[in-house]
Amino acid sequence: MNILVILKQVPDLVEELEINDDGTDLDRTWMRYIPSEYDEHALEQAILLKEEHGGTVTALCLRIGEVDDTLFTAAARGADRLVRIEGDFEGISSRDAAAVYADHIRRGNYDLVLTGVQAHDDLNGPVGARLAAQLEIPYVGVVSGMHLDPETGVIHLHKEYPGGLLTVIRTELPAVVGIQSAVKPPRYVPIAKIRQASKSAEIGEETAEPQSLTPGYTVRRVFKPEGGGRAEIIDGAPEDIAARLVSIFSEHGLVR
Amino acid sequence: MSISIFVIAEHLEGTLADMTFEMLGKARQLADEHGGMVTAVLAGYNVAQLAEQLGAADALILIEDELLAEFAPQPYQDVISGLIRERAPGLVMVGSTSMGLDLAAALATTLNVPMLSSCIDLSVEDDAYVVTSQLYGGKIMMETAVTAGTAIAQILPGAFRAEDGQRAGTPTLEEIPPGLHPENFRMRFENFIKPEAGDIDITQAPILVSVGRGIQTQENIALAEELAEALGGSVSSSRPIVDQDWLPVTRQVGKSGMSVKPRLYLALGISGAPEHVEGMKNADLIVAVNTDPDAPIFSVAHYGVVADIFDVMPALEERLGERVS
Numbered sequence: 001m002n003i004l005v006i007l008k009q010v011p012d013l014v015e016e017l018e019i020n021d022d023g024t025d026l027d028r029t030w031m032r033y034i035p036s037e038y039d040e041h042a043l044e045q046a047i048l049l050k051e052e053h054g055g056t057v058t059a060l061c062l063r064i065g066e067v068d069d070t071l072f073t074a075a076a077r078g079a080d081r082l083v084r085i086e087g088d089f090e091g092i093s094s095r096d097a098a099a100v101y102a103d104h105i106r107r108g109n110y111d112l113v114l115t116g117v118q119a120h121d122d123l124n125g126p127v128g129a130r131l132a133a134q135l136e137i138p139y140v141g142v143v144s145g146m147h148l149d150p151e152t153g154v155i156h157l158h159k160e161y162p163g164g165l166l167t168v169i170r171t172e173l174p175a176v177v178g179i180q181s182a183v184k185p186p187r188y189v190p191i192a193k194i195r196q197a198s199k200s201a202e203i204g205e206e207t208a209e210p211q212s213l214t215p216g217y218t219v220r221r222v223f224k225p226e227g228g229g230r231a232e233i234i235d236g237a238p239e240d241i242a243a244r245l246v247s248i249f250s251e252h253g254l255v256r
Numbered sequence: 257m258s259i260s261i262f263v264i265a266e267h268l269e270g271t272l273a274d275m276t277f278e279m280l281g282k283a284r285q286l287a288d289e290h291g292g293m294v295t296a297v298l299a300g301y302n303v304a305q306l307a308e309q310l311g312a313a314d315a316l317i318l319i320e321d322e323l324l325a326e327f328a329p330q331p332y333q334d335v336i337s338g339l340i341r342e343r344a345p346g347l348v349m350v351g352s353t354s355m356g357l358d359l360a361a362a363l364a365t366t367l368n369v370p371m372l373s374s375c376i377d378l379s380v381e382d383d384a385y386v387v388t389s390q391l392y393g394g395k396i397m398m399e400t401a402v403t404a405g406t407a408i409a410q411i412l413p414g415a416f417r418a419e420d421g422q423r424a425g426t427p428t429l430e431e432i433p434p435g436l437h438p439e440n441f442r443m444r445f446e447n448f449i450k451p452e453a454g455d456i457d458i459t460q461a462p463i464l465v466s467v468g469r470g471i472q473t474q475e476n477i478a479l480a481e482e483l484a485e486a487l488g489g490s491v492s493s494s495r496p497i498v499d500q501d502w503l504p505v506t507r508q509v510g511k512s513g514m515s516v517k518p519r520l521y522l523a524l525g526i527s528g529a530p531e532h533v534e535g536m537k538n539a540d541l542i543v544a545v546n547t548d549p550d551a552p553i554f555s556v557a558h559y560g561v562v563a564d565i566f567d568v569m570p571a572l573e574e575r576l577g578e579r580v581s
Binding site: 014026094127137140164217220221233 | 330354357362364370371372373389393394396398402404405445446447487500501514515519527541544548555560574575579
């Protein structure tokens with residue numbers, strides 16, 4: 001069972017996001033990147049599958065910002081193989097990224113590709129769905145559980161709907177799966193273990209020229225939502241804030 | 257320009273999803289303003305009786321097959337991509353839902369047409385569909401224009417009002433054969449797993465103290481529990497808390513969790529990503545506490561406090577205690 005996990009680097013939302021001078025994209029000069037949270041769940045799910053059924057887990061990153069730490073962390077968590085693809089990928093769309101991933105996968109021998117169900121910057125939709133369509137293999141997203149039958153090469157995927165409802169979809173391998181959340185929260189690895197991985201694990205390097213086809217739309221404007229929106233902001237010391245909140249609750253008949 | 261919009265209807269267990277009406281309402285408004293046609297596309301099995309609720313559309317294309325009874329991506333993709341290729345509508349509206357997230361990007365890839373996700377607003381200007389997408393956890397908006405051919409817009413739940421699309425009356429019905437080839441599909445729907453009832457039904461709670469990532473540790477949930485008790489409410493949460501196993505999934509608000517409409521929703525350390533907001537934005541009173549002044553939650557909250565929840569929670573609990581004694 002060979003599993004590929006796609007780890008995408010996305011802007012860290014804890015940092016202030018800046019918009020470029022002509023207002024058509026983010027300014028990425030000082031951007032800090034972190035792995036997309038859903039992809040970390042995809043990695044955890046891959047490692048859980050490996051622990052249950054054996055096989056290998058390959059973690060793949062396009063070089064966007066600093067990715068080696070992301071890959072070494074994946075190794076410390078249990079990934080067996082690390083791949084970094086070099087190229088001009090900053091701001092790449094999920095559509096164009098899917099083509100790069102598809103190319104790698106065609107040259108590999110993977111039974112299952114796991115990726116996050118979406119990333120917060122996917123203007124062109126989830127990369128997993130695009131990748132599977134390019135490879136003409138099955139895709140199921142919004143998945144938070146699975147049961148693999150290695151004998152038959154079939155995977156039963158638990159797909160989420162509102163209100164906690166799940167459907168089970170039986171899918172033949174190879175397939176791409178968009179992970180909403182792993183069965184268990186992504187495991188914690190101590191820094192020492194990551195440091196150790198950075199010494200022992202090797203990162204396989206590939207290069208790719210991303211295609212940049214015309215997207216079929218034009219970006220007219222990139223902007224931040226109106227400042228503060230509609231909330232009336234309550235300032236003051238915690239006691240003053242508490243007093244004001246209780247009086248608001250009282251006006252709404254929520255406290256006696 | 258005369259517009260032509262396809263709305264991909266969603267239904268689950270025999271009921272049309274609100275998402276369908278939200279999209280139909282917006283499509284109807286654009287067609288009324290600019291002239292043109294709204295077509296609902298309903299794929300399923302034994303779903304013809306749902307047609308009478310789709311009066312907001314001018315036309316309905318009904319595709320029925322046993323393989324479409326419940327959603328599985330491949331068969332749905334197959335029939336809908338064939339239909340779009342043949343009819344070439346200007347815009348196809350798909351929900352940013354469990355079904356739509358599997359469908360829209362796959363359709364766009366197969367058909368080689370542009371697709372824009374996380375759409376929160378839609379208009380028609382100078383022969384172009386103008387799509388506003390809400391990205392980066394709700395922190396950045398992107399306005400794009402699609403001028404030629406077919407485009408797919410993936411609409412965020414709650415972006416438009418369901419009431420605007422809820423019109424009785426059956427649109428002109430066209431039934432088309434699915435022409436599915438089961439042997440081509442390498443997946444199929446197997447069964448539903450119904451949620452187990454939780455200890456508390458948060459959809460019925462009048463007051464929700466809802467915690468997000470800002471709560472930091474599992475131990476701190478007890479602080480929220482205490483505050484909820486002082487307010488006579490229950491504790492709910494955003495997705496990351498459930499993913500960490502700090503609270504059961506029955507307490508989760510938002511996409512794939514519950515939609516709630518309490519009298520008070522007190523959001524503590526919740527940033528307000530679109531996936532969360534869709535489940536709580538209709539609460540009567542929303543109060544948000546977050547250290548980040550740019551947190552999107554402040555654009556849906558009625559009152560906001562830019563502060564550390566660990567300062568506000570005890571002060572609030574104390575104040576509530578004083579009133580009782």
